[in-house]
Amino acid sequence: MKKDTIDSKIIELIKHDENISNSEISRKLGIPEEEVEARIRAFSDTRQKILIVDDEMDTLLPLKRSMEAEGYVVAEAYDGFEGIKKAKDEIPELIILDLMMPGMDGIEVCSRLKKDEITRNIPIIMLTAKDEIRDKIKGLEIGADDYVTKPFNLNELKARIKSVLRRARI
Amino acid sequence: MFQKYISRNNRWSLLAIIFLCIIVVTFITVLGIRANNEVKNIVQKQFTDQQLLLSRQMSTGIENFLNERTINIEILANSISDAPPPDRIISAFKNVYNSTNGIYVLEFVNKSGIVTIGYPEENTPFGYDIYNQGNPRNEPISEDFERAMKNKETYISSPMTLLEGGLGSFIWTPVYKDGEFKGMVLAIIKIEDISNRFLKNDDSSGIYLIDKNGMVLYDSSEKYLVGENYLTFLNDTNPLLRQILHEQINGEEGTGYYFEGNKSDKKLIAYSPIRWRDQQWSIAVTSSESEVGALIYSVYVKQGLFIGVAIGFILLGSLSIIILLSGWNKSLEIEVAKKTSELKNSNELLQNANVKLTELDRLKSDFISLVSHELKTPLSAIRTSAEFLESEGNTDTKVQKEMLANIIRNIDRQTHMINDILDLSKIEAGKMEFQFEEVDFHEVADIALENMEQPALKKRSTISRDIPDMLPSVYADREKLVIVLNNLLGNALKFTPDGGKILLSAKKMDDSIEIRVKDTGIGIEKDKLIKIFDKFYQVDSSSRRKTGGSGLGLSIAYGIVRAHGSEIYVESTPGKGSTFFFRLKKFCKQ
Numbered sequence: 001m002k003k004d005t006i007d008s009k010i011i012e013l014i015k016h017d018e019n020i021s022n023s024e025i026s027r028k029l030g031i032p033e034e035e036v037e038a039r040i041r042a043f044s045d046t047r048q049k050i051l052i053v054d055d056e057m058d059t060l061l062p063l064k065r066s067m068e069a070e071g072y073v074v075a076e077a078y079d080g081f082e083g084i085k086k087a088k089d090e091i092p093e094l095i096i097l098d099l100m101m102p103g104m105d106g107i108e109v110c111s112r113l114k115k116d117e118i119t120r121n122i123p124i125i126m127l128t129a130k131d132e133i134r135d136k137i138k139g140l141e142i143g144a145d146d147y148v149t150k151p152f153n154l155n156e157l158k159a160r161i162k163s164v165l166r167r168a169r170i
Numbered sequence: 171m172f173q174k175y176i177s178r179n180n181r182w183s184l185l186a187i188i189f190l191c192i193i194v195v196t197f198i199t200v201l202g203i204r205a206n207n208e209v210k211n212i213v214q215k216q217f218t219d220q221q222l223l224l225s226r227q228m229s230t231g232i233e234n235f236l237n238e239r240t241i242n243i244e245i246l247a248n249s250i251s252d253a254p255p256p257d258r259i260i261s262a263f264k265n266v267y268n269s270t271n272g273i274y275v276l277e278f279v280n281k282s283g284i285v286t287i288g289y290p291e292e293n294t295p296f297g298y299d300i301y302n303q304g305n306p307r308n309e310p311i312s313e314d315f316e317r318a319m320k321n322k323e324t325y326i327s328s329p330m331t332l333l334e335g336g337l338g339s340f341i342w343t344p345v346y347k348d349g350e351f352k353g354m355v356l357a358i359i360k361i362e363d364i365s366n367r368f369l370k371n372d373d374s375s376g377i378y379l380i381d382k383n384g385m386v387l388y389d390s391s392e393k394y395l396v397g398e399n400y401l402t403f404l405n406d407t408n409p410l411l412r413q414i415l416h417e418q419i420n421g422e423e424g425t426g427y428y429f430e431g432n433k434s435d436k437k438l439i440a441y442s443p444i445r446w447r448d449q450q451w452s453i454a455v456t457s458s459e460s461e462v463g464a465l466i467y468s469v470y471v472k473q474g475l476f477i478g479v480a481i482g483f484i485l486l487g488s489l490s491i492i493i494l495l496s497g498w499n500k501s502l503e504i505e506v507a508k509k510t511s512e513l514k515n516s517n518e519l520l521q522n523a524n525v526k527l528t529e530l531d532r533l534k535s536d537f538i539s540l541v542s543h544e545l546k547t548p549l550s551a552i553r554t555s556a557e558f559l560e561s562e563g564n565t566d567t568k569v570q571k572e573m574l575a576n577i578i579r580n581i582d583r584q585t586h587m588i589n590d591i592l593d594l595s596k597i598e599a600g601k602m603e604f605q606f607e608e609v610d611f612h613e614v615a616d617i618a619l620e621n622m623e624q625p626a627l628k629k630r631s632t633i634s635r636d637i638p639d640m641l642p643s644v645y646a647d648r649e650k651l652v653i654v655l656n657n658l659l660g661n662a663l664k665f666t667p668d669g670g671k672i673l674l675s676a677k678k679m680d681d682s683i684e685i686r687v688k689d690t691g692i693g694i695e696k697d698k699l700i701k702i703f704d705k706f707y708q709v710d711s712s713s714r715r716k717t718g719g720s721g722l723g724l725s726i727a728y729g730i731v732r733a734h735g736s737e738i739y740v741e742s743t744p745g746k747g748s749t750f751f752f753r754l755k756k757f758c759k760q
Contacts, residue, residue: 056547058580062555065569069562100543150550154557 053083080104099128221440418452597729618655657723
């Protein structure tokens with residue numbers, strides 16, 4: 001069952017009976033009660049959403065935990081195609097994009113996002129192990145808003161995220 | 171087209187060369203003719219000067235001879251003026267005759283004109299009466315007798331024909347005693363004697379002698395009769411000779427030329443006068459101009475011979491130099507061609523080397539960039555995790571453990587990567603040490619399969635073995651062999667989807683055993699087969715992320731197997747799986 005349809009069904013059930021319990025919804029839709037709870041929390045969640053696109057699970061995980069600790073909602077994608085799809089589906093406030101990825105690399109993902117009407121305004125911070133100047137220039141040319149090289153300082157990344165988000169709000 | 175152009179060009183060159191040759195030849199010919207004419211003129215002048223000198227010398231000789239004789243005769247006449255007896259006169263005559271050769275006869279003519287005494291007697295016409303008896307030319311010699319008597323001084327008559335034949339000059343010297351005429355001494359000098367004595371000529375030139383009337387006294391060419399008048403032989407068409415004769419008769423000295431016979435024979439002439447009291451003669455030396463030509467020709471022949479020999483030597487020398495130089499040139503050309511081809515070869519080698527170096531450089535930078543990425547990625551994960559733990563102190567233990575596990579995992583990964591890189595660099599530098607010994611392949615397989623147990627379990631894949639019990643032991647480095655199997659099995663596991671099947675098998679061959687690792691994985695495209703042993707190469711670079719691993723495993727395995735004297739071979743069908751296999755030598759006791 002697709003996520004969207006589950007969400008819309010939950011919303012329908014709540015509209016029908018405002019006092020319906022989570023366990024009841026869980027039973028009606030055949031999904032775990034915890035998921036129902038998480039989804040309902042997500043509806044009312046006003047926190048900013050960040051999409052992290054990185055093929056390295058080990059890099060992505062601490063980043064995700066860190067962002068969550070900062071109070072962001074985190075969506076994750078493990079390659080470029082998944083990253084573009086999630087960006088369109090979830091419309092995050094910010095995307096952290098790894099440059100060096102198999103299949104479709106970060107630059108390609110970035111330029112596709114910047115060409116798309118729906119995603120063009122989402123700010124992007126590029127992450128990469130490469131630290132050559134020409135990659136920075138190339139990354140910025142295709143519309144990346146900032147650039148952080150691996151291994152990065154977590155606090156620096158956090159500061160940059162805040163700064164980019166503030167800029168985007170204006 | 172090109173050929174045509176060449177031939178036309180050649181034709182023009184040929185024409186130009188011919189034209190140039192004609193100009194040069196004409197120029198040289200003109201110069202030669204001019205030079206020849208100048209030489210001819212100079213030689214002619216020298217020649218006529220020589221002729222003049224010769225004629226002058228002869229005229230002086232003749233003059234001295236005749237005048238000397240005349241004086242002798244005058245002295246003789248004086249000595250007999252007191253009318254001595256005839257025997258004394260004869261002895262005086264004899265005396266003079268013997269002391270001066272060249273006088274034909276000495277006679278004494280008495281007052282009446284009769285020859286009374288003479289010496290030598292055989293030349294004396296005794297009793298000859300100059301008044302009554304004539305002479306062959308019927309010239310009245312009595313006139314000469316009387317002229318001398320009247321003038322009381324020696325008179326020399328023009329040469330005339332003698333009774334005995336031949337021309338002779340009569341010298342009349344009167345004998346006076348106190349103004350009284352006693353008689354006359356008559357001496358005759360034959361022209362023949364003069365000519366024999368003085369007029370010696372070589373074959374190339376002619377000499378003639380004429381008197382002041384133009385009578386021929388001597389002609390070496392014997393063309394003209396002696397005693398005849400020269401002028402009568404000349405026709406009016408020879409004005410040059412006439413002019414010359416005119417000058418001769420006038421007693422002048424000079425040189426000139428005239429033409430003889432048909433006008434082709436040009437004669438050069440030099441003439442000098444002979445003055446002898448009343449007589450005035452002229453002697454002339456003539457030469458054909460062709461003599462001058464012959465002289466010049468002989469000079470030219472000698473010069474030509476010299477020049478010819480000189481040119482011959484020069485040509486010979488030049489030819490030998492040219493041959494020598496062309497020999498050098500040829501060897502030089504061969505040398506140059508050789509060097510050029512060597513240069514070309516080394517150039518090609520350098521270019522190839524450069525291409526290889528460029529490729530190597532590219533591979534190196536690719537390798538470095540990959541290594542840098544591979545090393546930074548775990549570091550990045552470790553750092554982020556550690557920073558997270560540091561800053562977020564109050565997170566729940568579950569997340570903390572997750573982060574710590576992530577750190578440990580990435581440290582292991584980093585260690586593994588560094589070990590692999592070190593191993594590979596050792597293999598590549600040929601510094602990896604091998605300890606070859608007798609190895610039971612079962613033991614090696616046991617260790618390798620145990621190592622792979624956990625990873626296989628995670629992927630829910632099975633690794634089975636098919637190794638005969640009675641497998642001969644192999645000659646190998648035990649630990650390195652374990653690494654090879656680990657890497658091949660790990661590689662198979664990585665590229666086989668969850669729940670796949672992997673088989674490690676060994677088979678006895680003639681003098682080796684063959685080890686195979688077969689998987690049911692994704693397989694390898696044919697064109698990528700040769701690259702899979704390259705450092706960090708993974709068919710799709712995404713596979714490394716998905717599968718983990720340094721990407722160096724196959725390279726290391728390959729290096730180790732090569733050190734064992736074999737190669738790793740691979741058979742693969744995309745989508746169905748791959749089989750890696752290699753051989754190990756049987757151990758034999760020695």
